Amino acid sequence: MFLLVYSARLNPRLGLAEWVVSAREKSTIMAHALDLEGTAKGLVALNLARSEPAVAPAAQLIHLNDQADFPTLVGIAHVLLERAPPSWIRVAVNGGRVAREYIPASDLAALAWLGDEFDAVLIEAHQRAVAPSEEDVRKRLGDAAELIVLAALRHAGRRPVHVALISNAYGYDIELRTADRTDRLEVKAAVRRTCGGVHVSRNEFDKSRLFGTEWRLVQVVFSTGALVRGPIGPAHVEEIRELPGASLRALAPLESNSFRWSESAEFRPPPEVWMRSGIVPDPAFWVPSER
Template sequence: MIRDWCRWRCLSPTKGKEARPRTRTTFKRSPLTSRRPRDVLPSRGRCLAVFLLVYSARLNPRLGLAEWIVAAREKSTIMAHALDLEGTAKGLVALNLARSEPAVAPAAQLIHLNDQADFPTLVGIARVLLERAPPSWIRVAVNGSRVAREYIPASDLAALAWLGDEFDAVLIEAHQRAVAPSEEDVRKRLGDAAELIVLAALRRAGRRPVHVALISNAYGYDIELRAADRTDRLEVKAAVRRTCGVVHVSRNEFDKSRLFGTEWRLVQVVFSTGALVRGPIGPAHVEEIRELPGAALRALAPLEPNGFRWSESAEFRPPSEAWMRSGIVPDPAFWALSER
């Protein structure tokens, strides 16, 4: 009864669109630059440096960062002098994986990883580092149980090659533990940016859009465009290329599309993967803006027989031919910034 391109699923009230509180989002007319801490990528050398530091701290109490580094360097003359012990020690402290004052104390996650520098120990250290400081590309490169190496920078791919057969498992585990819990925040950030980009584009085109979603989610759409003879009602959805084939629509949005007929339409803003990295989102991140008429959306929904009614949300998979190219052109001077 339920067609292949439309999969229904119920969401708890706390996860539906109506229940999500909106955080205030601001915009500027020029991009802002922001400094971001460099990822502590667990290359084999980095993991060896962590091992030596944890091992030396276990043997004798070390007072301060300098004494800790000197002690670790003395443990292996050839290997230790080739490693970035100072940078690694400072990185562990910055990540709260070690305390440097009054006496050096590695975090509990690392204490048991100092018996010998074998492959399982180094892989364990890599897991700890990736969980605490996941690289920015991990959101895009890991999708469920699959790792797409084409989304990993070549230099990082080479640095992690020593993981061998454990490569996929380590990255998937890091994604599940450190990244997946915050993906709802990422979706909301992209959704807010999509609405603001559409609003700015309409204003630049001389229109006077009303951001009704800020007033209430009960409207069943995000932006209202009033004219003498009609009112256009735009429901804005954000996606990246990998996810743009799926559209999540709440029951209220679906009902409003049926109520307002041709006035209601869905606008999808497709972002590049660069928008997933923290920082301002702007027109350079927009790959495409396209639209799905309300009638095309409703045609995908199965009839509701007696005794059945979907309630919170549905997942639609519109065929590619149902989408239309949008006339909405992003304002090149607009950058959206989330205050998270």
């Protein structure tokens, strides 16, 4: 971006193609290694540059074309993140701090050059971002997990009932009935870096105790790519695993003068109590993207 904006300042009468050629002719190896044409088209698409009748960078970039020092590059990052905030920005920044576990690995690597400015840049971008709230993102992942499990069970010839659509009072999301048994599945969503903990409501915990071996927790572990706005499908599912109700209940202390349940609690089951699920995602099923 700096090379393009710098070239536009030196040669303000260029068209788009000539603009790219001019930037590539700068005496730097990097100029030949970068996708300058794609970046130029991206600037135009984001209304950060005009290409006709002649190239003209937007006002936000005018003061960022003098010297390619660190403050200038950070300034460019601010402009880009404000104009095109990544869809994970709201869930990755919360309470004035950055939770790197919610940032896709590719984006984390691409932003690593910010160094000590990493958190400050993202926090400011978060303040200006027009993106889903943290609750919206969590709900979307949770809904996707339930739909993927439902589709997987139907693909396997089962007839699941999505009771979560009826009421939260059930204390689980999906019901599977046979002649002699009813399986009750509470579905939770996570990404790899957060799958060690699960939030369970008091009602879910009580229902696990009421239904005994019929109740179990199913955790769908997504890749961080599922946090980016777009369709969610089988390629985003890294693992589906299960936790028997008895294993969950064994982790909770008995209520006493020093411990009381509130609306929910976070459980962190040891890895060995999780079981690999037999639920396999339907390869043809996708959860549609947000409008």
